Amino acid sequence: xxxxxxxxLLMSLGVEPPRKVSARTGKEAWAFxxxxxxxxxxxxxxxxxxxxxxxxxxxxxxxxxETRTQRFIDIAxxxxxxxxxxxxxxxxxxxGGDDKINLQNLPSRGQNAGxxxxxxxxxxxxxxxxxxxxxxxxxxxxxxxxxxxxVEAFDNxxxxxxxxxxxxxxxxxxEVTSNERFIGKTTILGAGxxxxxxxxxxQLKTFGTEITLEEAKRIIDTYRSTYSKIxxxxxxxxxxxxxVITKSAATFGVVDAVRFDxxxxxxxxxxxxxxxxxxxxxxxxxxxxxxxEYYTRKGMxxxxxxxxxxxxxxxxxxxxxxxxxxxINKRYKVVLTVHDAVACIAPxxxxxEAQEYVEQCMRWRPxxxxxxxxxxxxxxxxxxxxx
Numbered sequence: 001x002x003x004x005x006x007x008x009l010l011m012s013l014g015v016e017p018p019r020k021v022s023a024r025t026g027k028e029a030w031a032f033x034x035x036x037x038x039x040x041x042x043x044x045x046x047x048x049x050x051x052x053x054x055x056x057x058x059x060x061x062x063x064x065x066e067t068r069t070q071r072f073i074d075i076a077x078x079x080x081x082x083x084x085x086x087x088x089x090x091x092x093x094x095x096g097g098d099d100k101i102n103l104q105n106l107p108s109r110g111q112n113a114g115x116x117x118x119x120x121x122x123x124x125x126x127x128x129x130x131x132x133x134x135x136x137x138x139x140x141x142x143x144x145x146x147x148x149x150x151v152e153a154f155d156n157x158x159x160x161x162x163x164x165x166x167x168x169x170x171x172x173x174x175e176v177t178s179n180e181r182f183i184g185k186t187t188i189l190g191a192g193x194x195x196x197x198x199x200x201x202x203q204l205k206t207f208g209t210e211i212t213l214e215e216a217k218r219i220i221d222t223y224r225s226t227y228s229k230i231x232x233x234x235x236x237x238x239x240x241x242x243x244v245i246t247k248s249a250a251t252f253g254v255v256d257a258v259r260f261d262x263x264x265x266x267x268x269x270x271x272x273x274x275x276x277x278x279x280x281x282x283x284x285x286x287x288x289x290x291x292x293e294y295y296t297r298k299g300m301x302x303x304x305x306x307x308x309x310x311x312x313x314x315x316x317x318x319x320x321x322x323x324x325x326x327x328i329n330k331r332y333k334v335v336l337t338v339h340d341a342v343a344c345i346a347p348x349x350x351x352x353e354a355q356e357y358v359e360q361c362m363r364w365r366p367x368x369x370x371x372x373x374x375x376x377x378x379x380x381x382x383x384x385x386x387x
Contacts, residue, residue: 003030004298006057013050015042021190021203028190028203034058071101072119081120083336091296092314093273095337104338118385127351129332130387131362131378132341133321135160140313141192143372145233146254155373161185167226168219182209183219191223192313194234194306237312238305240267241292244280257368258312267312270319270368275311277303320366320374327361336384343384355380 007017007030018038020031031039042054075081083103089096097104106116122128135154142150153160165176165184176184183204190203197217204211211219224231236252243250243262252260252267259268266276279295280303293300317340325334325342332354336343342362346354355378362376379387 001060003032006030006032006053009053010042010050013047013053015045015047015050018042019202020206021186028199031206032057065107068101069116072116075101076119080123085337088273090314091275091301092311093269093271093275093318094314094339095318103336114385116385118383120384121382122345125348126345127348127354127380127382128335128343128345128384128387129351129355129358129378129380130336130341130343130384131358131376133317133324133362134375134377135189136317136320136340136374137310137313138188138192139373139375140316141230141233141309142227143369144253144255144258144309144313144316145227145229147227147229150227151371151373154375157375160188164188164223164226168222179209182207187219187223191220192230193310194231194304196220233309234305236305237308241277241280241303241305241308244277245282245292252312255369255371258316267315269315270366271322275315316369320369320372323366324361324364327364328358331357343387351380 010017018031018036019028020036020038021028033039039054042050043058045051045054072081082099084097084099084101086096086098095104096102107114120128138160139151139154141147142154150160153163159173159181161181161184162173162176163184164187165171165180166173168183168187169176169180171180186204186207187200190200195203197213197220200220201211201213201216204216233253236250239250240252240260240262242248243260244265247262250260250262252258257270260266261268264274264276265278265280266274268274277294279293279300281293283291283293285291292303294303295301321337321340321342325337328334328342328344332344332346334342334344342358344354344358359376359378362378363374365372365374381387
C-alpha cells in the first residue's frame, strides 16, 4: 500500500522504480499505477520475485478501489458525505485524508478515472465550485527568494513560461513556439527546488520529449542564471540545515513571513506553527559525501537545501489556502480542500456570483503576504467531477 515502502522493496531486488511527472504541476512521483507503461512492464520482469511484488501491488490497489467504492455506496445510503481530514498530516503542514475514503487522492486517471469524483454531488438546488491556486509553489519560491522580476511577471499576468523559453532559446516572447513554451513550463514548474540535468531529462521523457543530457544541463543552467536568487535560496536552506546542528545563526529568504530559529530546530510559519527538523544529523555516504537526515513519523528522512525550500514553499501555500478557506466560508460552505484547491457549495440561483466571489477570495493576499502574486482557476458543476 505504501508507495515509498514498495519502491524500497523494488530497489532491494535491483529494480529502479519507475517515476512520472505531472504535466500540470511538474511534480515527480512514483509511477505505480496500473496504467503506467513502465510499471506494467515489470509484470514481465525476468525475476519472479519482482513479478510477484507487482502482482500483489496491483491486487492490493484494486482491492482499495473496490473498498473505497463500497464505502461511498454505504455512505450514500445513510446521508451526506463526511470529509475526514487530518489537520497536520504532512511535514509541510498540509491536510491529509482519513477514514478509508481519503478524498485527498481520488483517482483522476485510469479505467475508473473520475467516477468517484462524479459520484460526489451537490445537494439539490446547489452547485459545487472548485478553485485551484495557480502555480502557487513557483510563485512562492520566487517571492521568498526575492526574485522580483519573476514575481512581477506573475503579478502582471505575463506568460512566464514563454519568458523562460525565450531565455532558453534566445528568442523574443513572440517568437516562442508551443513546443518551446512547453519546455519553459516544465522548467518553471520543475526546476525551482534544485532539480539536476539528468532528472530534468527524464522528466521531459515522461512527457514524450527527448533531449540530450547536454541540452538538459544547458536548460537547467539557463534557469539558474536567469533567476539566480532562487539557487541562492537553496544555499540559504542548506546553511539553515547546518545551523540547526551547530546551533548558529542563519537567514532564510527576504520576507518576514517565515522565521528561522536554530534553537527551535526549524522555521516558524505565518500561521504561528513550526516546521521543525528534529533529530537532524549529518551522515557520510559510501562516496564520502555529507548528507543530512531528520526524524519524522515515518523514520529518518533525507534533507538538503532545495528540498527544505520545497517544504517551506508548500507550508506557506498551506497557510495561504487556510486563510482563503475562512474567507470563502463567510459566504459559502467550504466542503473540501485538496492541497492547493478549495471546494465549496453555493445555491444554483447565485452560481455565477458565487464563482466570482470564490475566485476573488483565492486571489486575496493575507496581511503577511501582500506582495505574493496569487492567482487561480476554477470550475463549477453539479458534481465534483464536473468541476
